Amino acid sequence: MKRETIELLSSREIEKMRQAGQFAAELLNFLExxxxxxxxTLQINDEAERWTRARGAKxxxxxxxxxxxxICTSINEVVCHGIPNAKQILKEGDIINIDVTPLVDxxxxxxxxxxxxxxxxxxxxxxxxxxxxxxxxxxAEVKPGARVGDIGAAIxxxxxxxxFSVVRDFAGHGVHRIxxxxxxxxxxxxxxxxLRLKPGMVFTIEPMINEGSWEVEILKDGWTAVxxxxxxxxxxxxxxxxxxxxxxxxxxxxxxxx
Numbered sequence: 001m002k003r004e005t006i007e008l009l010s011s012r013e014i015e016k017m018r019q020a021g022q023f024a025a026e027l028l029n030f031l032e033x034x035x036x037x038x039x040x041t042l043q044i045n046d047e048a049e050r051w052t053r054a055r056g057a058k059x060x061x062x063x064x065x066x067x068x069x070x071i072c073t074s075i076n077e078v079v080c081h082g083i084p085n086a087k088q089i090l091k092e093g094d095i096i097n098i099d100v101t102p103l104v105d106x107x108x109x110x111x112x113x114x115x116x117x118x119x120x121x122x123x124x125x126x127x128x129x130x131x132x133x134x135x136x137x138x139x140a141e142v143k144p145g146a147r148v149g150d151i152g153a154a155i156x157x158x159x160x161x162x163x164f165s166v167v168r169d170f171a172g173h174g175v176h177r178i179x180x181x182x183x184x185x186x187x188x189x190x191x192x193x194x195l196r197l198k199p200g201m202v203f204t205i206e207p208m209i210n211e212g213s214w215e216v217e218i219l220k221d222g223w224t225a226v227x228x229x230x231x232x233x234x235x236x237x238x239x240x241x242x243x244x245x246x247x248x249x250x251x252x253x254x255x256x257x258x
Contacts (some may be wrong), residue, residue: 006174006182008200014241014250016107017176017202021239021250023057024109027100029253035115037092041073044098045084052102060101060108060179067223072099072112079167079208079216079225079233092118095128097235101179108175110204111251112237123211124232130162131209131234138187138205139240142247146197152189155207165214167233169225172204175239197242202250206237 009017030051034044049070052059059070067083074082074097075090082097090096099112114128134155141150156166172185183195187207212231219226227233239250 006195006201007176008198009176009202009241010200013107013176014200014202016105017109017239017241018250020102020104020107020109021111021252022109022254023055023102023104024100024111024239025251025253027051027102028098028111028113031098031100032115035090035096035098035117037090037118039090040086041075041082041084041088041090041096042069042086044073045069045071048100057105058103060103061099064179072097074099074224074233074235076232077227077230079210079227080170080235081223081225083221083223090117093121093124094118095120095124095232095234099235099237106177108177108179109251110175110179110237110239112206112235114234114236124234126162127164127209127211127232128234130159130164131207132236134159134166134187134207134209135205135236135238138207139238139247139249142197142205142240142242144197144199144242144244147191147193148183148185148195148197149189149193150191151205152186152194153191155205156188159207159209165210165212167208167210167214167216169216170206170208172206172237174201174203176202199242199244201242202239204237204239206235208233208235
């Protein structure tokens with residue numbers, strides 16, 4: 001369960017989170033070339049685990065509340081928490097969200113990105129582009145004194161104006177030494193409502209945007225969330241910190257890399 005207390009991180013702790021976030025971004029960069037037709041999601045998972053361990057870190061999702069793998073791989077209509085497996089082979093035209101959370105020196109770096117497998121359909125391309133822009137518009141609202149509702153309102157207004165819907169069942173969350181904690185960051189909302197943001201707060205913004213209805217259901221494995229109408233879903237995620245003057249993204253990829 002999420003703790004109600006919101007921890008404000010010190011500059012030293014924020015630097016630890018930055019190191020973990022950079023590690024997570026580098027891991028996604030490492031995995032990107034594997035995203036091509038014919039590759040199984042288990043192969044991607046196993047390479048992520050190998051790369052993470054080789055650098056002295058751990059995969060926080062592995063065993064978390066019973067989750068069986070090291071990363072989440074969510075393809076097409078899978079909204080989030082897809083479980084990598086050997087029989088799930090990437091196909092031309094798929095979209096796949098890869099969600100990684102390495103645990104680096106006691107701190108969690110949490111980020112995800114939706115990739116194209118080969119050439120996407122125009123609808124898939126628009127959905128993915130709108131999802132990424134929705135996240136960035138939410139991040140742009142983060143500053144001291146702003147409210148959590150501003151983040152959700154910015155995301156919802158943009159996504160819905162583009163003809164898509166925002167998943168209600170999952171939210172961003174506080175993250176530091178604890179994987180999931182307060183505050184909860186909804187990706188829909190009303191301007192000027194909710195918790196006021198303070199410097200030192202660290203949390204994820206990770207909107208899931210659907211092609212059709214926002215409604216989802218959980219499959220029998222207890223983890224995999226899919227769109228109820230089986231239309232496409234995309235997601236992007238960054239971990240951010242509220243600074244004295246605005247916001248800093250802790251999970252940006254290294255400079256001069258793809």
